[in-house]
Amino acid sequence: MISRAKVLFRLSVLLLFFVSASAIYAQTGTIKGTIVDAKTKEPLIGASVLVEGTTNGAAADLDGNFVINNVSAGTHTLVASYVAYQPVTKTGIAVETNRETVVDFEMNSDDISLEAVEVVARANRESENILLLEQKKALLATQAVGARELSRKGIGNAEAAVSKISGISKQEGVKNVFVRGLGDRYNATTLNGFLVPSEDPEYKNIALDFFGTDIIQNVGVNKVFSGSSTGDAGGAIIDISSKELINDRAFGAEISGGLNRGTIGVDFLRQDGSNYLGFANNKKPNENKVDFANSLDPKVIKTPVNHTFGISGGKQFKVGADNNPLSFFIVGSHGTNYSYTGELIRNTTSDGTIYQDQQGDKYSQNINQLVLGNINFGINKAHNLAYNFMMVHANNQYVGQYSGKHTESHQDSNDYTGRAIRQQTNDNLLFTHQLISSWKLSNKMKLNAGASYNRIKGLEPDRRENYLSKQDDGTYILTGSNRQKRFFSELKENDINTKVNLQYKLNDEFDNTNSALEIGYNGRFVDDKFEAVEYNFDALSGTFPIDNLQLDDLYNQANYESGKYTMSVGELNTYNVKKNVHSAYAEATYQLTSPLTANVGLRVDNVDMTVNHRVQHVEPGRESIKKTYFLPSLNLKYDLNDKNAIRMGLSKTYTLPQSKEISPYQYVNIGFASQGNPNLKPSDNYNADLKWDYYLSPSELFTVTGFFKHIVNPIGRVDQGNSAGLLSYSNISAFATVAGIEVELRKNLINRVNTATSKVNRVSLGLNASYIYTDLEVDIVNTPRRKAQLEGAAPFIGNFDVSYSYSNRDKNLLASVVFNYFSNRVHTIGTRNYGNIIEEGVPTIDFVSSYKFNKNFTAKFKTSNLLDPSYKLSRRMNSSGENIVLNEYKKGINFSLGVSYDL
Known part of the structure; x- marks a missing residue:
């Protein structure tokens, strides 16, 4: 429990930030207006306005409005700039404290080339409209979700963000x-732009839910590939752009609280061993002692309230005689969430005989902190240097109590x-840590260089498992045969990228900047070290009451010294993965x-991946994948007119097995156990995409995409068909076919804007759906050949959202309903005489609303998972x-209420 003094101290610090920020920034006003084409009066989306002598500026939105x-x-001077338009300067603009000044711009087109136009304010890539404009201009088919869309839809993290994009879905429990x-x-x-490793030995990619919306500028999804793309991808490259300072200063703070409906009225169980911030005690016992640091008996929390709070801020400075811009931005946050679920777990033999049938109560708590820092330095307007730092800490813990039949764990x-x-x-x-630089060497040549260093420490400290067998008289005894155990594992990873x-602009007969030549090099050097150890205890004699069981009274040092039970330490399980990838490309x-x-x-990847393992019940071994890949790509864009574009992409990529998938280490869970396969081969992926975009307006879009993939030696998770419920990995077929169609629509149903009174009434609709066809012939030893779908491939995925927004000067009301559905899909391929394990499709609905009282304070209310469907x-x-x-x-349904403050 955190003391009342500590709570008061933290609230005092937060209040101090509010007061300080208000005092510092009180003597300011606001400039707003519109930017339109002087002849057509159409809004110039993305045109920038800069307060001369500062770095404070803004970009025009879909209606040409800027703030x-x-x-x-x-008194100030404003400069408006836009590609292929003559800059406009307005002087003598008077700004008063806490007042709005309206300034409108009309800009005339210019025939000068892009090189002669200097965009003096950075475009806000959090905006939906700016991202849509970038998508329209891009040669490759891309999709992106910005911070404003995340806020509008009540999306909490990157994982939820990308799952709202067409053709993408989340698999529960994975x-x-x-x-x-x-x-x-x-x-x-x-x-x-730099690859980020996984924190979990079970996975290749870092969990996307680590990246909360408080650090996201936008999330981009590239489903087509070019020479500069990473080669080890077949589905998509998901790029998270971290937030940076947009204007010349920023300050914000937010606090919220909420509940999961399932935790109401429940004596919530929380295990011992983690502090308020979620840092776990990983201390192992001393030799020949059972002096474990953590208790076996969980504690009861009466009021498990979800809560989050965060603070952010930044500022820009002018440095040196040339007034070079130097900016910093930093954000920090903490969150705690509780949930309770009643869970059913079953397992069967191939003929349908149920050998595991348990009902359980699962009490889960997720704790996380995040610190993000960004420093950006512009040197002589031609060079830029940026440093990004991020620290993410996540603690996911649960207490599960399961009762019922299990022939393995209740054999007594x-x-x-x-x-x-x-x-x-x-x-x-x-x-x-990331260091990124760009250097303009000449009007035609630009050099980009950078490096990143990632360090991960993933712990599973003191996992506690206790099994009791029920006797005929209703009492319980502790199960023998190593069914009382504690487990420690640690993953350490160093990842250098x-x-x-070098980019060189080429001359073409159209005298624009689309033509260019790029050559480059990427290097990735990964060193994974994993180790795990298990402590096994024999069963103490006697019968015990299940309703008031105190395990600490049984497994303690006194009973150990008196010989009432013994402890054995298992062999140290280890594996080490070294992966070096050198990549050269030209496009x-x-x-x-x-x-x-x-x-x-054309991209050439030289891959050298080696796994050394020493695990129980398997001979120590060493597996290597050494291969050079030649990866050609072709992308075409044809602009039918200024509203319609067709894009085509052809490419070859590959997929390496994950570290865990080729190490024979066995990981045991409640329902299933998983074990790697040293004989896995990489997959080769041949990709084809055809996409039509129809831009109804600057903020509206209709798009249709068709895609086809041919995958050689596809990898899949398979059920080994034994009594241990063992899952493994295999090249499940000689090849697999993936094909489908995606449809997306963004449309404003109502769009009433009055610039003179600053009133906006807007109802917007978002819809995307995809149909995915996958086909392969299962080719696994001791398994009849049969047709199957790829693991995780839902034939139908649909996302729908409708939003209403009303604004009147500084006041703003926003309400959105978001719906998501995916159809039944394969969870695990069945082998021998087992059928496939199917994840049944579910619909979900979320509701989010916010009300901005003035330019500083906003209240937010959100409910998620309103339908509370069963996951099966x-x-x-x-x-x-x-x-x-x-x-x-x-x-369970989640409710949250919060308030935020922004300058």
């Missing part, structure tokens, strides 16, 4: 997302029934005709045709 906040009181039916191993995650019962208690913590810490590229972009632009590239895994028995539910639970 510059925090302008110091006094980290990260599936893109066009391709899961974690087929995707890549980058932060500001005549009817194989009993009680299982599992307490697990995953405590993960990531540090990221380097990149450098050329050329404007072939006025509407047609082509990009052709099921399997159809080949012998009887009966469909048996293997896992089922509900997540």
